[in-house]
Amino acid sequence: MTIVTPGVDFLATGFFFLSLPVFTASILGKLHKILGGTPIPTWILGLAGVASVPIIATLRIIGIRMKHKREAAAMGAKMIPSPRGKWPGNADLLKSMLHNFLHGYPADDLVELLEEHGPAVNLRIFWSDLIFTASPEHIKITLATDFDNYVKGSRFQRAMSDVLGVGVFNSDGDLWKFHRSITRPAFTRDRISDFELFDRHAEIAIQQLKSRLREGHPVDFQDLMSRFTLDSATEFLFGHCVHNLKANLPYPHNAAYVPNTVQTPETRLSNEFSNAFLEAQFAISQRERYGWVWPLYELFGDKTKEHMKVVNAFIEPIVADAIAKKDNATHQGKEKDPNSEDGTLLDHLVQVTSDPKILKDETLNIMLAGRDTTAATLTFTVYLLSQHPDVMKRLRQEILDKVGPTRRPTFDDIREMRYLRAVINETLRLYPAVPIDIRETVNATTWPNPDPNDKPFHLPAGTKVAYSVFVMHRRKDLWGPDAEEFDPDRFLDERLKKYLISNSFIFLPFNAGPRICLGQQFAYNEMSFMLVRLLQNFSSISLELDSFSPGMLPPEEFKLAPGRKGIDKVWPKMTLTMYVNGGLWVKMQEANNA
Structure with missing residues (x-):
């Protein structure tokens, strides 16, 4: 071939x-x-x-x-x-x-x-x-x-297809409606409130964190959260936890001693998947930046090919196992109702189709949403808490007052913690998980011009449109003169009514309209749960800049720039989603809950 x-x-x-x-x-x-x-x-x-x-x-x-x-x-x-x-x-x-x-x-x-x-x-x-x-x-x-x-x-779709295939994030029309309909049952109220699942993985993550910190080493919190959200997502969506949290955590580049460890084939594949998926996302994000000439950039080879071999080696056995279980159930006369809300997303998908490609594509699309975006937000939240100890102290006090130092939070607990939601929202405002997205016009149309004395803007049919919530979320005319400052109270005080309530489309961390993220509440629950458990166990967070590998921190010239570019101690970057360049190396002080 x-x-x-x-x-x-x-x-x-x-x-x-x-x-x-x-x-x-x-x-x-x-x-x-x-x-x-x-x-x-x-x-x-x-x-x-x-x-x-x-x-x-x-x-x-x-x-x-x-x-x-x-x-x-x-x-x-x-x-x-x-x-x-x-x-x-x-x-x-x-x-x-x-x-x-x-x-x-x-x-x-x-x-x-x-x-x-x-x-x-x-x-x-x-x-x-x-x-x-x-x-x-x-x-x-x-x-x-x-x-x-x-x-x-x-x-x-052509630029993204080598990674996202024909999944829900890379389809239109009836195909998109089909994917949307078969995905929706995974996000019922009961399923997104399954805190026992979160607790199992959060407990392992925190024990890994404590163990490494007790050795005297900082921890790459971004790596840890990627593992936590991967294990949570695979179990929640597919009933198949990959146990990525059981793999050994990385040591900082300047560690005096790194013990030799042996990875199991399962944990090695999980780590390889994480790296390969990030590289594949980088490749297709570059395609968008090159525009219509991007294929010439890959004249001598598809830059996603080798990375997707690793990703597919991770995903395909999960899909094959689900198909086999469904076929076995059919053989035994125990077929599930396709409209049932029981079981995992993959359990539901295999009742609708046995096409391995459709199942793999949809699996990968939802895993991208369930893993990378949530891990990024948790990472940036902890970064901001390390830079704002007053916010950290206040948030921790709300958690202790509402839940206590050891009790597992409930859905109602999290719903009532207004400052916790404000901290997450303020993080999503400054560092939205998907900073830029793309659409294309079907028919020629117009956009309004903010100048009432001028003509509206014309958009021809077939025109690509890129919109950035990252830029919009930091606009001072929309959020006030302190728009680039981290201040969770803007979601609680008079600024909420002045800016957001009067124009809700200035804050879109989960998209909007018919394509609004189905997993929005799941993400809020997962992030909230993890932050509660984290701050129950740790009383302070410090950023360890010396542990970042050379070249991973912002260049010195960034300090001369206005806004957050001149403030940020870490280097935000993006492929399809945002991440911290070189990870987020932190130390934490264990809480004395005696």
Whole structure:
């Protein structure tokens, strides 16, 4: 079987432009014979052939641009402003964005572009429209009020398909509705309130934490939370815990002594999965940044292939086991009702389909949501608590007053702890798990212009739209002059009514509209439970900067920047989801609950 890389496939689909020079030279050669006269020299035919590519491409670009302008005028709208780069196709802007993705702070360049051009900007990377916005009015239209006109789109789906397949996060229309319907039963009230499941894994995580701290070493809390949420997600969703928490925790790079440990095949596969899944996410997030030319970036090989071999080796046995159990139950006449809310998500899925690909894709999509996003939020919460001991003290006191030092919290306990929810919300505001998302217009449409005396903005059909809740959550005009400060009280005091209640679309950590996250309450419960257990056991948290590997902390020049970029002691980064560069190395003081 021949494997075609994305780059080769891209070149094949662009065969017209590849063959255009030969075609042009051939036509000119035949034309002179028909008209008679002196034969055209070969070098002129060759030059004309080569020149035909940029000429035809330029004429096509101009033609499309003129069509869009006429369309905008007919709709009483105006074109969204575009930056004018120094290089053709804004290639210098793309280069800067790719550099900042690797070496900058999240949304570098994008914030500056909005400040310069207004509430929306057309990046026009390689002459292809890419609209970027952080406006709640535009995001509300995209996600809710005009939902049907904004889809993931075939270009996004192609770029993501090697990792997300046809799962719920990478599908549209009836297929998306199908995935949504078969996923919903996993998130009933009873199931998301199964705190016994959380408690089992939280207990192992805290014991691992205590054991390593008692050795005198700091702990990579991001790694620990990734393990905790992976074990919780696999058991909750699939009834199959991978016991990633039982694997040995990493030691800091400067540890004086690292004992030799032997990993079991199961824990080794779990660790390899975590790393491979992060690398695969990085690869497909790069595809989005390269725009429509991303296949050329992978001309000599699919950059997700090797990582997905590891991911599939982890997922496929779980899926195969579920199919086998379902087939066995069918053979014994013990089939489950497909509409039943009992059992795990995978138990339900196999009643609907036995297609291994659909099951694997949906499994991977939900695991991404159930693991990476929650682990990221818990990580950033602990980081912020380490930097704000007053918040840590107040939160811990609420927990002790409501639950006590040892009792397991209940659903009602967590619902009544308003400061705990405020701390989580404030973390999600500053570091939303999914900082940037993509849609594509189906039909030409318009967006409102904040200037009532100006025309609305025009969006052509088939236009990619990128919106950033990360940028929106930090806008001072939406959240007040202290928007970049960590202050949970903004979700409790008069600022709540002044800003959020009057415009709920300024806070979207779990998306909105028909695609709002089904697991939102599950995530709040899991994060709240873990934080309660953590602060019952530990009274203080300190960030151990010396334990970060070289190059993992923010560059010195970040300190000169305004806002959180100049404040943050750690380096936030993102693929599809946010994470802390190099992990989060902390020490904690065990509480004296005697």
